[in-house]
Amino acid sequence: MSSADLAQSIGRELPFLRRYARALTGTQSAGDNYAAATLEAILSDRSTAEGASDIRVGLFKTFHAIWQSSGQPVEQGEGSAREARAQAYLKSLTPNSREALLLRTIEEFRYDQIAEIMQVSREEAEELVQIALNEMSQTLRGRVMVIEDETIIAMDLKGIVQAMGHEVTGVARTHTAAVELGRDVRPDMILADIQLADGSSGIDAVNELLGELGDLPVIFITAFPERLLTGDRPEPAFLISKPYSEEQVRSAVSQGMFFASTEGLDV
Known part of the structure; x- marks a missing residue:
């Protein structure tokens, strides 16, 4: 070659x-x-x-x-x-x-x-x-916030996360709803889509939440992961490709929880 x-x-x-x-x-x-x-x-x-x-x-x-x-x-x-x-x-x-x-x-x-x-x-x-x-699967339990505009996908993600023993603080479909939800109940982790229902950005919503809530692990879900992995700007540490499998979500959530602050988590 x-x-x-x-x-x-x-x-x-x-x-x-x-x-x-x-x-x-x-x-x-x-x-x-x-x-x-x-x-x-x-x-x-x-x-x-x-x-x-x-x-x-x-x-x-x-x-x-x-x-x-x-x-x-x-x-x-x-x-x-x-x-x-x-x-x-x-x-x-x-x-x-x-x-x-x-x-x-x-x-x-x-x-x-x-x-x-x-x-x-x-x-x-x-x-x-x-x-x-x-x-x-036996180590950490925490609160997970889901940002996803497609109802079926949101319910699927919620079910997977809850089956792992985590609490889902809620599901937000837009940037505004995500920020309001995060202010109401502080999550230990965020699971977010990139493009939201009203045309807003899941990345923008997450960045605003992190600015208010401090450092949290975030898992982004996208059909085009390579577009977020260029190394040219701040990018997510955890990324799942669409279409995803239950095994992928479980693995990513477990990895993220390992790097979450233990405050408020059940160990």
């Missing part, structure tokens, strides 16, 4: 590597730093990507080699109580289980591909995913 072809192939997959890295670390900056380190490694030795079964697997495999060698699951900020709590939660999990879960549910890799990326057996990859689902 020529250098130009390799660059083009990696470029197509890079937004999704960023999504994965951000979900692992809980922040845009930390996730993007890992993604950048991955690209640097491939530039230094392109065989790290080309030696895999396909370029996408090779890209994520290179990332994992760096991730495992760093030993730092989240970005360390001076005096950040939230990050310290996240570290404590993550250390209680079975090693590599979150990684396997995200690769399976969010990035939709097959188990044989996960095994290749993480350098484990297929059986171990399957076991790690199941362990993660069990461990993460």
Whole structure:
């Protein structure tokens, strides 16, 4: 493969590597730093990507080699109580289980591909995913606000979140309704669509809420995730593609709760 072809192939997959890295670390900056380190490694030795079964697997495999060698699951900020709590939660999990879960549910890799990326057996990859689902579903409970203008989708999301044991504070269909709902009952997490019923933006609604409520994990749902994963501006750490599966929502919500403040959460 020529250098130009390799660059083009990696470029197509890079937004999704960023999504994965951000979900692992809980922040845009930390996730993007890992993604950048991955690209640097491939530039230094392109065989790290080309030696895999396909370029996408090779890209994520290179990332994992760096991730495992760093030993730092989240970005360390001076005096950040939230990050310290996240570290404590993550250390209680079975090693590599979150990684396997995200690769399976969010990035939709097959188990044989996960095994290749993480350098484990297929059986171990399957076991790690199941362990993660069990461990993460039993840890945190919180309040989730849903911003979604399509009634069927809103009810589906509400049902999934409630089945996980979380409280849904309400469903908002517009920017104005979202802000009012957030002011009435402060959520621990926001699950938001990008385009709302009145033509307003879910991103704008979330930004206004974060300005008033402070830092909260937000999961955006969009049919075009690559448009929000360019690295050029503040972007979401958690992102689900439409159409989504119940497994994807459950995984993203679990990841987000791990990086939420524990104040008000049942641990």
